[in-house]
Amino acid sequence: MKILKLFLICFLFCSIDALAYFQRHEAGQEVFSFSSTFHSPRNTATEHSNAAEQTSDPGITLLNPAALRLQDGKKNTAAIYWQTGDLAENQGLITYARALSTITVQASYGWISYGGIDGIDEYGEETGVTHEPLSQLVALSATVPLKHINVGASIKLATDKLSGEENDRTAMGLAFDWGISWIAESRLYGITIAARDFGAMIRDYVDDNDDETYAMAQVFAISGFLKPRTLPRLALYAESSFPRYAESALHLGAEYSLSQYFFIRGGFTRTWLDLSRDAKELFASNSRPGESNEARLFSLGLGYALGPLALDYAFSYLTQGIGTEHRIGVRFSF
Secondary structure, X not given: OHHHHHHHHHHHHHHHHHHHHOOOOOOOOOOOHHHHHOOOHHHHHOOOOOOOOOEOOHHHHHOOOOOEOOOOOOOEEEXXXXXXXXXXXXXXXXXXXXXXXXEEEEEEEEEEEOOOEEEEOOOOOEEEEEEOOEEEEEEEEEEEEOOOEEEEEEEXXXXXXXXXXXXXXXXXXXXXXXXXXXXXXXXXXXXXXXEEEEEEEEEOOEOOOOOOOOEOOOEEEEEEEEOOOOOOOEEEEEEEEEEOOOOOEEEEEEEEEOOOOEEEEEEEEEEHHHHHHHHHHHOOOOOOOOOOOOOEEXXXXXXXXXXXXXXXXXXXXXXXXXXXXXXXXXEEEO
């Protein structure tokens, strides 16, 4: 319990401190922000709050490369996830993980196809050219279990093609993730510190002999989970994320096992700035602006696992009437 108390103190201190540190008017200055949208339905249903708990869902490595643990008795896991909705009509992620002695390695490939977009010139006239933008992410990860902790790391290559105009080209970025996880011997609680998308653009969008360099998202996160002894089928998750170029946010989630095979999940996301505005509104302040700093507000999901096969689904409600998202996933262990 001392570890839990220390985690809560660090969690609150970092969250409060981040409110001051990240007020630098740098929102939106990162590149390849799409790399943070590749998530499994389980991650999404818990609103990315579940990075501290080990799981056989290989999508977890994009939150915390130290959290992957293959199914007992299995040395391989393959998974495919697909997303559709108002922010992405055709987005997917394919992963394959394999145990090599005590190390687990994983390769992942993600894509976002935006469909055909009619070209428009600087005067607002149609050019007659149809563009097909495509964003891609390739990641290689490794998870190493030690005596009391797990460590993991990923290297990621992001590519982004906007158009086929003359001198335009596919931009590229290189990033590095790492994670450190500690889980109690009882496996009822644990904590994680992770870093995501620490990297930069290595080739820009225009072939003009003048490559510009911009940083990627650069996110630090501290996460924890708790399984109450009185409700062993319930897992509670919490994360506070600290992006370099966006507002720090609170992510809360839960997963409940209805049986050995069925799971229900839910999650909530809100930036700390929005929470402070909500508190002002609660106390009858009229100063709260009518905007949100997060695209998603909450998510719900279902899971089914029988032997080597697992199926997952997540539904997300987006803020300010933007719309909804749906994700499905299938994974197989062998």
